[in-house]
Amino acid sequence: MLIDTPQSFTKFFHIDYEKLKYILITHFHSDHFTDLHIICDYLFKRKNKEKVKLIAPKTALDRLYKLGKLLELKRSKKDLLKIFDVVEMKDGKSVVIDNYTVTAFKVKHNVKYPFAYTVEKDGKVAGFSGDTAYCENLIKLIEKSDIVFIDTATEKVNDTHLSTGEVLKLMTKYKNKKFYSIHTTDNIQQNFQDKLNLPNINSEILL
Template identity: 30%
Template sequence: MKVTILGSGDAFGTGGRFNTCLHVEAGPERMLLDCGGSSMVALNRAEVERNGLSTLLFTHFHGDHFGGLPAFLLDAQFVSRRKEPLTIAGPAGIEHRTLHALEAEFPGSSSNPWRFPVTYVEVTPEQPVRLGGIDVSAFPMVHDERAGPCQGYRLGFDGKVFAFSGDTAWTEALIPLTAGADVLLVECYAYDIALANHLDYGTLAAHRAELGAARIVLTHMGMNMLAHRDPLPEERAHDGMTIEL
């Protein structure tokens, strides 16, 4: 499994980073994990062949994780002229949220007769799924239920496990999410400012021993975290970073 971090930024593009967007390669499978509002720029810059993506999987419905989906769909319809089936997966309500986002960004587009088959798959903590050969398990995160359910995921393929927190404050659900994972990509919005809906580094460090991942990479860093340049035990994500499992 190979994960390319096309977007490692927060909602505001702090540090010139793209919104969250992960390109996952697992055998022949190509998946996007989140597709934030700036993701079409990131995909084009990285020269990702969009029609080769079979699945888009979302952690929650904030614009910096979900906002690129309408443009992705219209690009598939009118630019890349996709014919291959597309699976759109995510928390409960994924189909309703997709149609609502299409109407909000491009009125009338939700009724398009798509030239390619679209399948919606709800992924919940109670119902793990298999998406194109990748085993996907969801874990409830603590972020903003108005944009949720908010979830982290374990992706399993060929004996390897990649864990991604999405956006969250500290929650005990991070412990089973990370248990035995080869890599954890975890949000760390601030260094020394405690926030209700995001992780800060102090809290993460205090719970580090409870996180069972062999390798930890920090992402979704805001200004306060980016300003802290001293060495840390964990790696820090950047746009274009690749993670091989």
């Protein structure tokens, strides 16, 4: 399962595309979505002909098609539907796929459909905040989750992302949850390495 497909990440991470089953997209900003068009190339070539479940806010397929068109790729929507089984999410919707239950939470970000997700398996819940400012649904997601991957993109409070101060407060309030700060800047990583949990590329996180 991939959660978001940022620009250029396919260059730096080895992904076994034969085994890929699900892709969750939180929103369509380039640092969350753009490499989906690269992943398509791998999926068109893969031996495993099972469709990948693309779990995303509505308009995902249309945007992917238009992105391909801009890049002069000869790829119709019908072609895309050969590799993807699209599951359109909306606030509060849950889908059960194999042993996973994925639930969407509409959060607060400067796009039309910003989602956070919980992924539940065997009674354990991991939450992924997506990009969000502080909002009611973020709290709902935290309360439901055992571990939370949380946007910690800024040092100053703003309308689109969570700040370090807000995340530190949440960590104090919800001591029984494990928080991992994501979407951090180099400065935040340097200044807050003792206070925030910063997963690195090789982290293995066990529930």
